[in-house]
Amino acid sequence: MARRNTRREKLITLALHVGLLAGLFFAAFPIYWMLASSFKTNGEIFALPPTILPHVFTFEAYAAILTDPVKLRFFFNSYLVAAVVTILTVIIALLAAYGFSRFNFRGKAALSTLIISTQTLPPITLLIPFFGLVVSYGLFDTYAALVLTYLVFTLPYAVLLLTGYLNTLPRDLDEAVAVDGGSSWTALWRVIVPISVPGIVATSVYTFLLCWNEFLFALTLTKSTDMRTVPIGIQLLMGQHAFEWNQMMAMSVLGSLPLLVIYLIAQRYFLAGMAAGSVK
Amino acid sequence: MAEVVLENICKTYGNSFRAIRDLNLEIADGEFLILVGPSGCGKSTALRMIAGLEDITSGHLSIGGRDVVDMAPKDRDIAMVFQSYALYPHMTVFENIGFSMRLAGKKKAERKKRVDEIARTLQLTELLDSKPANLSGGQRQRVAMGRAMVREPAAFLMDEPLSNLDAKLRVQMRAEIASLQRQLGVTTIYVTHDQVEAMTMGDRVAVMKGGILQQVDTPKRLYDAPVNAFVAGFIGSPSMNLFEADLSRGTLQTPGFSLQLPETVLAERPALRKYDGGKIVFGARPEDLYDSTLASGRSHQTVPAEVVSVEELGSEHVVHLRLDATPVDSGDPDAVEELGGLSNAVARFEPASAVSADSRIDLAVDCAKLHFFDPGTHLAIR
Numbered sequence: 225m226a227r228r229n230t231r232r233e234k235l236i237t238l239a240l241h242v243g244l245l246a247g248l249f250f251a252a253f254p255i256y257w258m259l260a261s262s263f264k265t266n267g268e269i270f271a272l273p274p275t276i277l278p279h280v281f282t283f284e285a286y287a288a289i290l291t292d293p294v295k296l297r298f299f300f301n302s303y304l305v306a307a308v309v310t311i312l313t314v315i316i317a318l319l320a321a322y323g324f325s326r327f328n329f330r331g332k333a334a335l336s337t338l339i340i341s342t343q344t345l346p347p348i349t350l351l352i353p354f355f356g357l358v359v360s361y362g363l364f365d366t367y368a369a370l371v372l373t374y375l376v377f378t379l380p381y382a383v384l385l386l387t388g389y390l391n392t393l394p395r396d397l398d399e400a401v402a403v404d405g406g407s408s409w410t411a412l413w414r415v416i417v418p419i420s421v422p423g424i425v426a427t428s429v430y431t432f433l434l435c436w437n438e439f440l441f442a443l444t445l446t447k448s449t450d451m452r453t454v455p456i457g458i459q460l461l462m463g464q465h466a467f468e469w470n471q472m473m474a475m476s477v478l479g480s481l482p483l484l485v486i487y488l489i490a491q492r493y494f495l496a497g498m499a500a501g502s503v504k
Numbered sequence: 505m506a507e508v509v510l511e512n513i514c515k516t517y518g519n520s521f522r523a524i525r526d527l528n529l530e531i532a533d534g535e536f537l538i539l540v541g542p543s544g545c546g547k548s549t550a551l552r553m554i555a556g557l558e559d560i561t562s563g564h565l566s567i568g569g570r571d572v573v574d575m576a577p578k579d580r581d582i583a584m585v586f587q588s589y590a591l592y593p594h595m596t597v598f599e600n601i602g603f604s605m606r607l608a609g610k611k612k613a614e615r616k617k618r619v620d621e622i623a624r625t626l627q628l629t630e631l632l633d634s635k636p637a638n639l640s641g642g643q644r645q646r647v648a649m650g651r652a653m654v655r656e657p658a659a660f661l662m663d664e665p666l667s668n669l670d671a672k673l674r675v676q677m678r679a680e681i682a683s684l685q686r687q688l689g690v691t692t693i694y695v696t697h698d699q700v701e702a703m704t705m706g707d708r709v710a711v712m713k714g715g716i717l718q719q720v721d722t723p724k725r726l727y728d729a730p731v732n733a734f735v736a737g738f739i740g741s742p743s744m745n746l747f748e749a750d751l752s753r754g755t756l757q758t759p760g761f762s763l764q765l766p767e768t769v770l771a772e773r774p775a776l777r778k779y780d781g782g783k784i785v786f787g788a789r790p791e792d793l794y795d796s797t798l799a800s801g802r803s804h805q806t807v808p809a810e811v812v813s814v815e816e817l818g819s820e821h822v823v824h825l826r827l828d829a830t831p832v833d834s835g836d837p838d839a840v841e842e843l844g845g846l847s848n849a850v851a852r853f854e855p856a857s858a859v860s861a862d863s864r865i866d867l868a869v870d871c872a873k874l875h876f877f878d879p880g881t882h883l884a885i886r
């Protein structure tokens with residue numbers, strides 16, 4: 225009996241590993257293909273049969289992007305918009321979350337339901353109304369258009385995330401500050417925020433990624449090449465004169481790099497329990 | 505330094521639950537008052553109202569002669585030690601202790617001088633640069649004390665400050681806090697549900713139950729003259745044994761035994777006469793019950809009892825017994841039911857006692873030490 229069981233278990237384990245490997249291949253191959261293609265010449269990309277490893281390994285595509293001020297501008301725009309939105313989101317959401325977490329006020333439940341309900345609308349349904357608003361305020365084709373619309377999408381989630389995080393921090397800490405002679409404002413900035421770093425990092429990463437990857441609103445609310453962001457820039461490489469596949473891939477790699485770096489830096493904050501030692 | 509006066513303080517949570525009813529307390533300047541009671545009785549609520557962390561529904565509160573009802577915690581000149589310690593986890597011990605001085609805009613040199621002084625008193629000097637996460641439970645407790653002391657407040661408020669420590673450390677810190685308080689002479693209100701802490705630490709003890717103050721007195725008076733059956737049962741460990749009986753012509757009668765009350769007992773408690781011919785509740789502390797085969801027990805009346813179990817502690821034997829009488833519930837929700845209902849009384853015998861489980865013995869009762877309570881109101885009969 226026991227023996228048959230272990231043999232069966234081994235088979236199951238084997239099948240599991242095979243399945244996982246298949247999954248890994250499925251997920252990783254496009255990324256590999258992107259990397260490999262970015263180091264090929266544009267001609268080799270169309271070679272038949274396709275080459276798994278670049279025959280001619282070249283930085284040609286990267287050089288083309290990094291020396292072109294128009295394309296560098298896409299990166300600058302993406303960084304600027306994502307950074308501004310992230311900073312504003314975290315500051316506004318922290319204040320709102322502290323209110324939700326620590327104070328009782330009339331309409332609190334209704335307000336938090338309202339915040340959640342904004343998340344149920346598919347963003348595309350808001351595209352036309354936003355376009356109308358942005359144009360009528362004279363913000364079309366400006367950074368402000370992107371920053372303001374992105375805030376609408378990042379804030380509700382950030383408020384919920386941070387409220388949840390602040391709820392895990394003991395109220396005794398706020399009360400200790402009150403007894404020590406500080407206001408709620410002091411408690412928030414001097415104690416709660418410093419120990420909320422993991423929650424703030426998580427919120428920032430989420431917000432930054434959302435802005436960095438956003439395509440639809442960036443496409444609709446901007447027009448001039450100067451105002452375009454990286455996702456639009458990648459698309460612009462398509463079909464001007466020819467398909468610059470190797471440049472598209474190189475730009476995608478360059479576009480993914482900050483996300484990778486941010487994720488690696490942020491990771492250690494997710495793991496560390498920053499609030500450890502305050503209680504008990 | 506200051507006295508703290510509570511007058512007719514009431515607290516109603518969410519417009520319905522009455523957590524504190526009509527609390528009157530006067531804590532003298534420099535006094536160490538213990539607020540004790542089973543969990544949920546409103547101790548923390550009372551303390552938090554004094555601290556200003558909870559609104560006072562009605563009543564007056566003054567600290568050092570100033571009416572503080574509408575004042576914020578920081579203006580009340582109090583310091584609080586939280587059950588969880590609530591240390592600021594991102595600050596060092598130095599910064600934790602010095603935080604209130606920093607908020608008050610004190611200069612770094614002044615802060616350093618004061619924090620160093622307190623660290624020396626509390627033996628924290630070596631740890632000033634550590635973060636709370638790297639401290640042991642006892643050290644964190646001391647940092648919490650330091651944070652309170654640095655403010656030189658009119659009153660210390662402490663909410664079960666030792667409940668997160670292990671038993672041994674608790675005994676040690678109990679003594680440290682008590683001696684520190686005597687040394688500083690600062691009015692202190694100390695909340696606990698541990699009646700041993702209550703009996704050993706404070707000048708006076710206030711016993712609460714269900715949001716109502718039962719008795720405020722010195723530990724000795726509480727023990728010797730509890731005002732009602734609840735206080736009698738709550739104070740003392742093991743608890744006082746409480747039974748129902750009929751009283752007729754100075755004799756307590758239960759289904760299984762009778763005890764003749766000595767003349768002195770009747771003379772000392774004139775009110776007992778009114779209960780003659782009716783029901784009464786009587787109580788006997790475990791140390792007022794004796795092994796009748798030993799010298800200490802010979803002179804007392806005896807009642808038959810069944811030994812359920814014996815705990816030999818070395819210094820004494822805690823003997824769980826079954827008597828043929830109806831036990832009375834003191835109303836302490838924390839009271840452990842005696843061995844799942846097998847026994848209904850506890851006695852503390854000298855270690856020389858040879859009684860063993862499952863035997864029948866004659867239990868000697870020191871009738872001069874009995875307590876008496878009204879069967880309806882549970883108030884003490886004096």
Ligand SMILES: Nc1ncnc2c1ncn2[C@@H]1O[C@H](COP(=O)(O)OP(=O)(O)O)[C@@H](O)[C@H]1O
Nearest residue numbers: 517518521523542543544545546547548549550
């Ligand atoms: N914020 C609150 N809202 C409603 N009820 C509360 C609140 N805080 C405490 N209570 C209730 O008040 C009673 C007393 O609580 P508490 O003062 O914490 O008791 P203790 O400290 O003696 O254990 C309890 O029954 C508790 O459930």
Ligand SMILES: [Mg+2]
Nearest residue numbers: 547548549663
């Ligand atoms: Mg409590």
